[in-house]
Amino acid sequence: MTDSTESFSQRLVKAGTPIFEEILKHPFVQGIANGDLPKEALTFYVGQDFNYLNAFIKVYAGAxxxxxxxxxxxxxxxxxxxxxxxEIHPHHNFCDVAGVEYESLQHEAQAPFTYLYNEHMYNAARTGDLIDVVAAMTPCPWTYIEIGNELVREGKNGEDNVFKPWIDFYANFDGEGDSVLPKMFELLDTEAPKYREEHLKRTEEIFLKSCELEWEFWDQAWNQRGWRFVKPSNVL
Incomplete structure (x- = not known):
């Protein structure tokens, strides 16, 4: 149940915070903080995030x-x-550090957790209400903004960090992104009173699945984990 003094978005953030704390400790995120990541992890991430953001755009359209x-x-x-x-600017930062052309990474097939995350969002857009779609999408900006802000608080965006542009982009994302996160939280809080607790629990699960899939996305890139037996085609 939601505390009477707690908004629905606050409830979701509280529930998702343990997962976010694990994201922050992930070796890929720590590599951004320390300015040191393998080229293979960077290029895998960019290719998959390009795929993911294509899906994100379509889910926005569904919303x-x-x-x-x-x-x-x-x-x-x-x-x-x-x-x-x-949101191509962080990709360019990773590509510059890896020494590859951005365009060369825009035709990668979806890796397993990219596929799962995209399908999770598509399902919310197909079968859910607006509150469910927003819940599926919010963990992406929420966790990235928090990562950027935390790394700035830790002083990790110094001029000697090759990932300073990435960190600064997400630390400033809420201004650059037209206050995306407060508006998503506002939508969640506006829609929540229309629903019974049974529906809100399902919405919370949608949110938490996206949070976990954020962790899996980082881990997938860190380990360059693709399909073991299947060779999928690239689908925009």
């Missing part, structure tokens, strides 16, 4: 279909533009 007013529609439309035009 628009569930909106009840133009203010909501405008928010999701703006975020589509942001992902297309601005």
């Amino acid at each position: 628009i279909q569930k909106c009840v007013n133009r203010k909501q529609m405008a928010f999701f439309s703006q975020q589509i533009g942001f992902v297309l035009n601005s």
Whole structure:
């Protein structure tokens, strides 16, 4: 049950914080903090995140279909533009450090956890209400913004860190992203009173699955974990 003094978004963040703490300790994230990551991990991450963000854009479009007013529609439309035009900058930072062309990583097939995460979001967009779609999507900006802010607090964005542009991008993401996280939290809190606790528990599970899949995404890139037996084709 939600505490009477606790908003639904606060409830979700509280539930997801133990997973976020594990994300922050992950070797890939610590590699960003320390300015040292293997080229193979960087390129695997970029190829998979390009795939993931393509799906994220489509789920934003799915959310628009569930909106009840133009203010909501405008928010999701703006975020589509942001992902297309601005969230390429962290990818470029990783590619520059790895010494590869960004375009060469834009045709990779979805690795297992990329596929699972994308399907999880697609399912929320297909079968859920607006609150469920937003819950599936929120862990991505939430965890990345928190990572960026934490690394800045730790002083990890010094000029000697090759990943300073990545850290600074996400530490400043909430301004650059048109306050995406507060608006997502606001949507969750606006929609939550419309539902019984039974539905809100399902929504919380959707959120937590996305949080866990965020951890799996980092781990997949760290270990360059692809399909063992299947050779999937690339699907945008």
